Amino acid sequence: MEEILIVSNYYPPEKGAAANRIEQLALKLKQNNYKVSVVCPLGNYPKGILFPEYQGKFSVTEQRDEITVKRLWIYPSVSKNLLVRILSILSFSLSLFFYLLFKKTPKKVIVQSPPLLLSFISVLVLSWKNKKVILNISDLWPLAAVELNALKENSFSHKSSLFFERFIYNKATLILGQSNEIISHIHTNFPEKKCYLYRNFPDHKTYQLELESLEKQPIKIFYAGLLGIAQGVLELCEKIELNDLNIELHIFGDGAEKKTIEALISMQKQQKIFFHGMMERKKLHETLKTLDIAIVPLKTRIYGSVPSKIFEYGSLGFPILYFGGGEGETIVEDNRIGWVIPVENYNELNKKLISISDLSKFELDGMKKEIFERTQETFNLDYQMSYLMKNDVF
Incomplete structure (x- = not known):
């Protein structure tokens, strides 16, 4: 059975579209006879507080639906204070850097982006180790950050993010993009890069309509x-x-x-x-x-x-x-x-x-x-x- 690793900033029991999307990918790969493992932070999203089962722990290895999930230390935060948020990102970035550098990893690794710093660190280490890096892009950063006014164009942070972005596109073996716009954006800088559309389709296993309209209700x-x-x-x-x-x-x-x-x-x-x-x-x-x-x-x-x-x-x-x-x-x-x-x-x-x-x-x-x-x-x-x-x- 071939092994594959997924690197993600979110994974259940965390809630939200990002965690659901990565879990769905992991489960589908398992169904297609891959031995799947995931590396992610200790569960804390969306409140920015470690879930009770992870408090006081530096790392946790667990099994979820026959998928090995390795959770690494993070200083969690959803603070509006920029320095605190940066500290939180750096904490998991450091844990991830040493994990990928010193632990044995499969030949194939899927790296989720964004967060951009985490995908940069992952692609950097994995390229040193000559792994097949499959970059899974759900949003374009730093472009989206500028459009949301979360990042000032031409600032130091913006220029650093542009460097990270170009690096991961260049070093990735191939790229999955959730939209045609993402793929077009990548091809403007790297026209020869292999890119594939990967929509965030669910897998409800629902084979008949189960919705129930209630008469005389709004x-x-x-x-x-x-x-x-x-x-x-x-x-x-x-x-x-x-x-x-x-x-x-x-x-x-x-x-x-x-x-x-x-x-x-x-x-x-x-x-x-x-x-x-x-x-x-x-x-x-x-x-x-x-x-x-x-x-x-x-x-x-x-x-x-x-x-x-x-x-x-x-x-x-x-x-x-x-x-x-x-x-x-x-x-x-x-x-x-x-x-x-x-x-x-x-x-x-x-x-x-x-x-x-x-x-x-x-x-x-x-x-x-x-x-x-x-x-x-x-x-x-x-x-x-x-x-x-x-x-x-x-």
């Missing part, structure tokens, strides 16, 4: 995910107009905007927005079965980024109300899985909500059935993995 739109600045869920709650519509908004998740969102909802005159907190993925999917439409917002159009929620909820049969720009718009439109609203255009969003409010549950059920059947073919992780295997990616 149309229930939901957001499930990180409540950070980039997602703009707080602004969505402030500017969405639901008072005269047959629509409710339900929010699931955790993040920097959580408390402000809760405070805003508590001041509602009409109870149209509901907050449910963070749920474990399986419980969340059970809860969502009686809801109707998934909204996918982004505060800024980020080049290269495609929210995995499009695939996650589209493949369950939910119509997608996409409010994030970029390549995600093309995916929603080409696959006919919902509606597209330009980023930050709340006038257009509220107009669209008026027409959605007039939909009957019968019409919504028809949409769900069509979307579910269509996405079983187009958002199919097994087909994607089969293609990559045939091309000797792994």
